[in-house]
Amino acid sequence: xxxxxxxxxxxxxxxxxxxxxxxxxxxxxxxxxxxxxxxxxxxxxxxxxxxxxxxxxxxxxxxxxxxxxxxxxxxxxxxxxxxxxxxxxxxxxxxxxxxxxxxxxxxxxxxxxxxxxxxxxxxxxxxxxxxxxxxxxxxxxxxxxxxxxxxxxxxxxxxxxxxxxxxxxxxxxxxxxxxxxxxxxxxxxxxxxxxxxxxxxxxxxxxxxxxxxxxxxxxxxxxxxxxxxxxxxxxxxxxxxxxxxxxxxxxxxxxxxxxxxxxxxxxxxxxxxxxxxxxxxxxxxxxxxxxxxxxxxxxxxxxxxxxxxxxxxxxxxxxxxxxxxxxxxxxxxxxxxxxxxxxxxxxxxxxxxxxxxxxxxxxxxxxxxxxxxxxxxxxxxxxxxxxxxxxxxxxxxxxxxxxxxxxxxxxxxxxxxxxxxxxxxxxxxxxxxxxxxxxxxxxxxxxxxxxxxxxxxxxxxxxxxxxxxxxxxxxxxxxxxxxxxxxxxxxxxxxxxxxxxxxxxxxxxxxxxxxxxxxxxxxxxxxxxxxxxxxxxxxxxxxxxxxxxxxxxxxxxxxxx
Numbered sequence: 001x002x003x004x005x006x007x008x009x010x011x012x013x014x015x016x017x018x019x020x021x022x023x024x025x026x027x028x029x030x031x032x033x034x035x036x037x038x039x040x041x042x043x044x045x046x047x048x049x050x051x052x053x054x055x056x057x058x059x060x061x062x063x064x065x066x067x068x069x070x071x072x073x074x075x076x077x078x079x080x081x082x083x084x085x086x087x088x089x090x091x092x093x094x095x096x097x098x099x100x101x102x103x104x105x106x107x108x109x110x111x112x113x114x115x116x117x118x119x120x121x122x123x124x125x126x127x128x129x130x131x132x133x134x135x136x137x138x139x140x141x142x143x144x145x146x147x148x149x150x151x152x153x154x155x156x157x158x159x160x161x162x163x164x165x166x167x168x169x170x171x172x173x174x175x176x177x178x179x180x181x182x183x184x185x186x187x188x189x190x191x192x193x194x195x196x197x198x199x200x201x202x203x204x205x206x207x208x209x210x211x212x213x214x215x216x217x218x219x220x221x222x223x224x225x226x227x228x229x230x231x232x233x234x235x236x237x238x239x240x241x242x243x244x245x246x247x248x249x250x251x252x253x254x255x256x257x258x259x260x261x262x263x264x265x266x267x268x269x270x271x272x273x274x275x276x277x278x279x280x281x282x283x284x285x286x287x288x289x290x291x292x293x294x295x296x297x298x299x300x301x302x303x304x305x306x307x308x309x310x311x312x313x314x315x316x317x318x319x320x321x322x323x324x325x326x327x328x329x330x331x332x333x334x335x336x337x338x339x340x341x342x343x344x345x346x347x348x349x350x351x352x353x354x355x356x357x358x359x360x361x362x363x364x365x366x367x368x369x370x371x372x373x374x375x376x377x378x379x380x381x382x383x384x385x386x387x388x389x390x391x392x393x394x395x396x397x398x399x400x401x402x403x404x405x406x407x408x409x410x411x412x413x414x415x416x417x418x419x420x421x422x423x424x425x426x427x428x429x430x431x432x433x434x435x436x437x438x439x440x441x442x443x444x445x446x447x448x449x450x451x452x453x454x455x456x457x458x459x460x461x462x463x464x465x466x467x468x469x470x471x472x473x474x475x476x477x478x479x480x481x482x483x484x485x486x487x488x489x490x491x492x493x494x495x496x497x498x499x500x501x502x503x504x505x506x507x508x509x510x511x512x513x514x515x516x517x518x519x520x521x522x523x524x525x526x527x528x529x530x531x532x533x534x535x536x537x538x539x540x541x542x543x544x545x546x547x548x549x550x551x552x553x554x555x556x557x558x559x560x561x
Contacts, residue, residue: 008136008169009038012162015143017043021071023062023435024100025055029075032102034167047435047464050456052079054428056086056099057454061425061432063095064237064415065390065440067216069150070097070432076104076161077115081122085422087157088126092419093237094212094277096155098146102162120159128156136169153185154213154277154301185300188317188325195313196272196296197329203269204339206230209290211282212237213275213299213319215411220323221274222246227330229338230272231345233261235282236418238275240408250348254403255284255355262289264348269339274298275319278308279419298322356404361483363401364475364540368518377520378405381443384524389441390415390433394426394450397480398473402445424453427470431457434466441528444470448497449478455505461533462509468534469527472502475540502537511535 012035016024023045028036039046049055052074059070070090074080080101090097107113120130129149133142146160200206208230214221218241225232225248232242233252242249252261261284265271271294276282278290290309297304297311298319305314315322357375365372369380378401385391387409393399393416408414415433417425430444446454451472461468473479478495485492506513512534514523527534 008139008165009034009167010041011136011139012133012143012167013038013042013044015140016071019143019147020068023047024071024073025049025058025062025432026073027052027055027075027079028073029079029102031075031104031164032073032167035073035102035162045435046073047431047460049428049460052082053086053424054454054457054460056083056090056097057422057425057428058432058435059097059099060086060090060093060095061392061415061429062436063090063097063155063432064093064429065412065433066436067412068096068436069147070095070436071100072097073100073102075115076101076119077117080119081117084123084126085420087123087159089417089420089422089425090157091126091128092279093417094155095157096150097157098150098160099157100160100162102164102167105164119161123157123159126157128154128158130159130161132161132163133166134163136166139166152300154299154304184321185316185318188298188315188322192313192315193322193325193329196315197326197332199270199296199313200228200272200326201333201336204337205268206270206272206338207265207268208232209234209271209273209276210238210241211235211274211276211278213277214238214241215275217274217320217323218242218411220320220327224323224326227334228336229340231264231340231348235276235279236403236414236416237282240410240413243409244407245409247342247349248345250345251352251356252284253356254400255352256358256360257355258284258287260348260351260355262287265289265294266291268294271295272298273311274322275300277301277304281418283308361397361400361480362542364397364473364479364542366516366538367541368516369520374401375405378402380520381524382407384521384528385443386441389413389443390437392416392426392430392433392442392444394444394446394454395421395423396447396450396478397483398445398447400480423450426450427454427457427461430468430470431461431464431466434468435464438467442468443528444468446470446472447479448472448474448476448500449481452497452500458506458511458533458535459509462511466533467531469524469530470533470535472535472537473540474502474537475542479540502535506535509533513537515539 025047055072059072062070131142131146146158150158222242231248231250236253292310295311296313298315300318302316363374366377369376391414393402399416426444426446430442434442482492482495503513512530514536516523516538527536
């Protein structure tokens with residue numbers, strides 16, 4: 001049987017290549033066979049996942065690790081609905097993601113058609129937009145529009161529906177070279193820029209507040225910070241834009257007592273916020289106080305400006321472009337004398353570190369460490385990892401511990417599901433980061449609860465020959481949820497995980513398995529030097545506080561109170 005080339009599918013894939021796509025995550029189905037056949041002949045790497053949810057997490061991690069659009073492919077109906085949580089995570093975390101679904105043929109006049117749902121309506125509130133390709137002539141322009149939407153302004157997910165007749169179109173199709181997706185915001189308004197320059201020149205005490213939107217401007221930010229001698233606060237996703245070992249970096253993520261941060265903000269003359277969306281987590285549960293008369297807010301998205309915090313000057317601009325324009329006028333404020341004294345900044349820094357390290361919930365014991373604390377564990381881990389390594393976490397207590405104790409050295413050096421907190425993100429997110437930058441050291445930390453949701457993606461990592469280390473915090477429970485239950489009710493219920501023999505699980509997949517004993521340096525070094533996938537299991541013990549709370553629950557059960 002002679003198989004004719006499906007020109008529509010070939011043009012679709014060639015356009016993806018021209019747009020810079022090198023990896024697609026997903027699961028093939030009956031509706032996209034022609035598209036996968038075209039992918040087979042292309043330069044694009046197709047990664048088969050175990051679930052479309054994890055494909056969306058991988059695409060999310062791909063963007064968060066690189067700033068390039070993550071792409072996933074799913075069938076309409078159940079494949080798409082599996083991915084909805086990941087699309088929502090990308091929406092909350094400002095991750096540029098393109099979700100492509102191949103639609104089945106629709107039969108007019110018939111109800112209850114196979115897998116027929118309104119995908120666009122389902123994700124209307126958690127995507128930046130939905131697009132459809134209904135004819136071959138729309139392939140190039142709509143694909144380019146979709147990628148522009150995902151990456152422009154505030155990055156986020158978009159949905160792209162492809163009609164089956166588009167892929168099966170067999171007539172010769174002409175192609176013009178598709179341009180890589182790029183849609184820069186307008187340059188900073190000259191009047192606003194001049195006002196900011198004058199304000200900087202007349203403000204002795206300035207604070208920079210950085211979010212993910214400033215990740216691509218690390219060197220420019222560092223130059224400005226060093227010139228102005230201004231302390232720096234960041235959102236969770238903005239950590240590492242300047243190294244957290246820098247004396248001007250103030251650790252504000254996950255501080256419990258936000259009054260310290262607010263007191264510092266109240267004592268300054270100007271707050272220069274760049275690339276911040278000021279979400280719930282980025283604004284400390286909206287407890288952050290940012291006086292309007294002190295705030296300059298720069299962001300690529302006009303929708304972000306003023307959404308939660310009105311600013312005296314709000315500038316829609318790409319942060320690197322804004323900093324370039326500001327730097328060109330630096331002679332107007334270069335001679336300005338900082339009003340922050342080195343001892344004062346040092347005191348704020350020490351106070352915030354102490355604040356963040358408060359034990360507001362029970363922290364597990366790490367046997368074999370001296371002291372056996374989470375702080376000691378993450379300090380040892382930081383010392384073992386290369387400076388440019390990337391740490392990815394799932395959602396749970398391990399994430400809170402990582403955010404408290406892990407020092408981030410580079411932009412995108414700590415990646416977490418920050419504002420939607422989807423369990424199961426860690427391992428697939430780490431795979432996405434690694435495939436975006438294969439030379440980068442990638443370390444995933446997950447709990448046994450998160451592992452239960454996404455552990456089978458380690459089979460994907462092995463099949464794709466990904467070099468990645470996974471550290472598993474195993475306390476045989478959904479630890480953070482258990483703590484909340486014990487605190488609120490005095491009992492825990494339905495939070496026990498397992499039983500899983502992780503050594504046998506790893507052996508079944510050909511994964512190198514380690515169990516942390518009393519030598520963290522030896523175990524971690526062996527794992528990090530291993531070529532391929534390795535897993536380190538750390539069995540965690542309850543603290544005395546948790547044991548007491550659990551014991552009270554046992555007594556209540558006995559007394560039936």
